Amino acid sequence: MKNFITSESVSSGHPDKICDQISDAILDACLAQDPMSRVWCETMVTTGTAIVSWEITTKAVVNYNEIVRKTICEIGYDNPESSFDWNEIWVHLLINTQSPDIAAWVDTGWAWDQWIMYGYATNESDNYLPLPINLAHKLARRLEEVRKNKILDYLLPDWKTQVTVEYEDNKIIRVDTIVISNQHKKYISQEDLKKWIKKEVIDFVVWDLIDSDTKIFINPTGIFEIGGPKWDCGLTGRKIIIDTYGWVGRHWGGAFSGKDPTKVDRSGAYIARYLAKNIVASGICDKCEIQLGYAIWVAKPVSIYVDCFWTEKVSREKIINTINSEFDLSPAGIIKKLDLRRPIYQKTATYWHFWRDDVSWEELDSKDLFSKLI
Numbered sequence: 001m002k003n004f005i006t007s008e009s010v011s012s013g014h015p016d017k018i019c020d021q022i023s024d025a026i027l028d029a030c031l032a033q034d035p036m037s038r039v040w041c042e043t044m045v046t047t048g049t050a051i052v053s054w055e056i057t058t059k060a061v062v063n064y065n066e067i068v069r070k071t072i073c074e075i076g077y078d079n080p081e082s083s084f085d086w087n088e089i090w091v092h093l094l095i096n097t098q099s100p101d102i103a104a105w106v107d108t109g110w111a112w113d114q115w116i117m118y119g120y121a122t123n124e125s126d127n128y129l130p131l132p133i134n135l136a137h138k139l140a141r142r143l144e145e146v147r148k149n150k151i152l153d154y155l156l157p158d159w160k161t162q163v164t165v166e167y168e169d170n171k172i173i174r175v176d177t178i179v180i181s182n183q184h185k186k187y188i189s190q191e192d193l194k195k196w197i198k199k200e201v202i203d204f205v206v207w208d209l210i211d212s213d214t215k216i217f218i219n220p221t222g223i224f225e226i227g228g229p230k231w232d233c234g235l236t237g238r239k240i241i242i243d244t245y246g247w248v249g250r251h252w253g254g255a256f257s258g259k260d261p262t263k264v265d266r267s268g269a270y271i272a273r274y275l276a277k278n279i280v281a282s283g284i285c286d287k288c289e290i291q292l293g294y295a296i297w298v299a300k301p302v303s304i305y306v307d308c309f310w311t312e313k314v315s316r317e318k319i320i321n322t323i324n325s326e327f328d329l330s331p332a333g334i335i336k337k338l339d340l341r342r343p344i345y346q347k348t349a350t351y352w353h354f355w356r357d358d359v360s361w362e363e364l365d366s367k368d369l370f371s372k373l374i
Contacts, residue, residue: 004176006164007132007246009140012075012350013082013157013183013227015234019043020349022052023236023258025071026064028343031260033060035341041258043068043236045084045229053094054258065091071346076147076157081185083156083230115264115294119272120249121280122287124172127355128277131172133246135163137351138205143182144351146200154193156183158227163206175209178202179217183227194218243353244269249289257349261340264331268292270361271334273354275323277362279306282370284319286311292329299330314373326369 010017023041030037037058044051050068073086080088121128139161147155164177180201184193197218202210210216237255244251254265261267272290279288285308293303304323306316323329328337335341338360348359356362 001169002173003167003170004164005130005132005167005248006162006177007130007136007242007248008160008162009133009136009242009246009351010161010239011140011157011159012144013077014160014239015045015158015229015232016236016238017234017350018045018072018075018077018229019234019236020239020257021075021346022050022068022071023054024345024349025067026052026054026056026062027258027260028346029062029067030056030058030060031341031345032343033062034058037260038262039258039260040263041236043234043258045234047230048084048088049090049092049229051092051094053096055096064093064095077228081156082228083183083226084228114296115254115268115292116252117254117265117268117272117292117294118244118250118252119269119274119276119290119292120245120288121273121276122248123280124286128280129352129355130245130248132163132165133242133248134355135165135175135206135209136161136246137355139163139178139180139201141351142201142205143180143197151200152196154185154188156185156225156227158183158231165209172209174211175206175214177215177217178206178210179220181219181221181224183224184219186225190219190222245354250291256353257345261335261338262331264294264334267331267334267338267340268294268329270338270340270353270359271327271329274338274361274363274366275327277354278364278366279308279319279370281364282367282373284313284370284374285309290323299332301329304329318373319370322370322373326366 022043026041027039030039039056041054068091069086077084125131125134146152159182162179166173166176236258240255256266259266272292276288276290287309289307291305292301295302304320306319
């Protein structure tokens with residue numbers, strides 16, 4: 001039976017991703033000086049404006065206005081031609097501290113709200129991500145490379161990618177469709193834009209999975225000169241499916257960016273991914289999805305659910321028992337296991353929170369623990 005699965009990615013200059021990066025840049029700045037900082041930061045950008053609102057309790061001394069502008073400049077909005085100039089925008093800061101009631105709960109290391117987190121992994125790609133989101137991210141990141149390295153110097157910071165992969169009996173067959181919409185400068189013709197994006201981006205990333213029947217759409221609506229926040233309002237946490245598994249696997253409603261690791265909707269999702277990835281890497285199944293459920297004022301998860309989609313070689317009961325016996329999944333335990341009180345978050349705010357070689361939740365140091373179950 002044939003199936004087609006589609007996933008998308010967006011650039012660092014997409015309005016929502018600008019917001020994610022600003023929120024995580026502020027989080028990192030606080031953690032760099034005070035690892036015990038409590039941060040919940042939300043950002044909105046629109047034409048000529050960045051509005052940042054947060055609850056922050058920290059000993060750090062931070063120039064928030066400078067962080068906002070620096071982040072926007074480094075993304076590539078550094079001149080009027082890009083439609084959102086870091087030096088000309090209005091930055092509005094709305095600051096509050098964390099509720100003392102919430103702070104008292106967090107200090108215990110227990111969950112301070114009810115949460116449901118998911119982690120997912122599959123062996124269909126070398127990074128244990130579903131292939132559609134994997135390829136969409138790779139295309140988006142390649143566009144970043146050719147823009148910043150001036151290989152295609154007429155590209156501007158805002159773009160989206162989309163990939164549809166054809167499967168048959170759960171096996172990858174080919175890439176069926178690729179869509180790229182990229183903001184660009186005025187002088188480039190659509191014909192040249194399509195020619196060079198095909199050559200320098202698509203052929204560079206997915207040459208081995210496309211064929212003569214693959215449908216490729218590059219800027220299908222035509223001219224895309226005005227982009228970024230001038231084109232579309234952006235908000236922190238509005239790309240949560242892109243941040244995870246791209247419509248494969250499930251996701252609770254919580255976003256990641258702008259939240260310190262005491263927020264279990266971030267740290268819990270990271271440990272769930274860590275567990276799922278190590279389980280699949282151990283060879284005891286081909287796919288794995290972990291659900292962790294938390295309740296207010298309860299340290300450990302109230303539930304752990306494992307779904308291996310009928311690919312498991314051992315019972316799910318054995319897998320769950322191993323998780324329960326070998327891992328401390330309280331918020332404090334997760335923070336300690338993954339060493340999360342560090343300024344490591346801004347880099348996760350674009351292209352992927354997962355499949356990175358520089359974050360603890362992607363390590364495979366527990367796979368032998370699960371392989372022994374066979």
